[in-house]
Amino acid sequence: MIRKFLQSTARKMGRHYNYDVSYMHGLIDISPAAAIGLARLPKFYKYRGPAAGQAAWTGALLASTLEGDCGPCAQLVVDMALEGGADPACLQACAEGRPQEAGAIGLGFRFAMMAITGDPRADDLxxxxxxxxxxxxxxxxxxxxxxxxIYPVLKRGLGHGQACQRLDFGGKVVKLAA
Incomplete structure (x- = not known):
């Protein structure tokens, strides 16, 4: 029963975002308990703070995801950000290495990249x-x-890693360097 519910939920998410959820289905088949753990992850990373800071949060999540993957996971983050009202030009500027041109999204992006790499300038940001x-x-x-x-690393660990791809920023498709 729980497997059917989890499979249905994964399919719904995959359809909504045109996202390959085969790694989720495999995980559900192997261990529903592990799949439930995976389902809890958004409660951690989706702590968004105040509405005024949403753009910075979006930039930070995009940076972290791009740092781990420039394939389907990155596209999913872009799609979710666009669905939430993020500026596609700012997302694209960040992905292309021009976060200083991307306002608050760029601020969050630069902060995340510096925090990930241990750059002491992260404190200033x-x-x-x-x-x-x-x-x-x-x-x-x-x-x-x-x-x-988390997701790109998990997917690679489960044998579902994907190569870099073109990312679609609300109709503007860009090939990112690996």
Missing amino acids: RREIESEFGKKAAVSCAFAAASGR
């Missing part, structure tokens, strides 16, 4: 996020920076 959007926004960006790589 965290303070900038706090100053502009509040401490809760900085916390949400830290959560996003830490979590975006």
